[in-house]
Amino acid sequence: MNEQHNVVSIQSSGTNLETARIKFIQNTHCVLQSDQGIHHAQVAASCLLTPAIGDLVLICKNSDSTFVLSILQQATENAKIAISGDLDISVKGQVSISARADLNLMTESTLQQSAKKLEQTSQHHSITAEQFNLSTLKAAMSTKEVQVHAQQCHCFIDRVYQKADQVMRWVETIETAHIGNLVQSIKHTWNARSRQTIITAKEDVKVDAQRIHMG
Numbered sequence: 001m002n003e004q005h006n007v008v009s010i011q012s013s014g015t016n017l018e019t020a021r022i023k024f025i026q027n028t029h030c031v032l033q034s035d036q037g038i039h040h041a042q043v044a045a046s047c048l049l050t051p052a053i054g055d056l057v058l059i060c061k062n063s064d065s066t067f068v069l070s071i072l073q074q075a076t077e078n079a080k081i082a083i084s085g086d087l088d089i090s091v092k093g094q095v096s097i098s099a100r101a102d103l104n105l106m107t108e109s110t111l112q113q114s115a116k117k118l119e120q121t122s123q124h125h126s127i128t129a130e131q132f133n134l135s136t137l138k139a140a141m142s143t144k145e146v147q148v149h150a151q152q153c154h155c156f157i158d159r160v161y162q163k164a165d166q167v168m169r170w171v172e173t174i175e176t177a178h179i180g181n182l183v184q185s186i187k188h189t190w191n192a193r194s195r196q197t198i199i200t201a202k203e204d205v206k207v208d209a210q211r212i213h214m215g
Helices: none
Strands: 016-026 029-034 037-043 056-061 066-073
Touching: 016 037, 016 066, 029 056, 029 066, 037 056
Parallel strands: 037 066
Antiparallel strands: 016 029, 016 056, 029 037, 056 066
């Protein structure tokens, strides 16, 4: 049984396909040279890579216009994708971007990230911002060492729980504390040294011990 195949040519009688080299480019218009001569062409919307001078391209010619359809061979190893409008990329599977050198994300407006889970791993992590805001229901940090350098630090906390083996503080001028009630339970020794000591109470002052040494 002989099968009948109907082949319809996409290329019309007035359309020609040929290869050419880009000699000059400005925005989406190019000047090309082929075996047939010099051509003025416009980059087609289907040509994702931005053409560069010296690239070997496939052009489509008709009586009205000439278009660069695709880049067949690049003059250099560098590639660029330039879109004048918005760009939407949608995939149902996984997207991976891998770079051996630097990976830069730059925008003049807003950079937004939205994910169910966000993980970042790096040997050195730096964040530089004029203003940094963090809002979370729960935060946990685990580190061997923390250094904080600030001119002012304001903390508004309902409850503070601290546990440490040793606590050392250096206050150069004045430390002021406004406390409703102060309760201290010291296991061994409480030692306070100063040039002058002033204890003032509106009502009672009570000192209770087995031995009291004064003077």
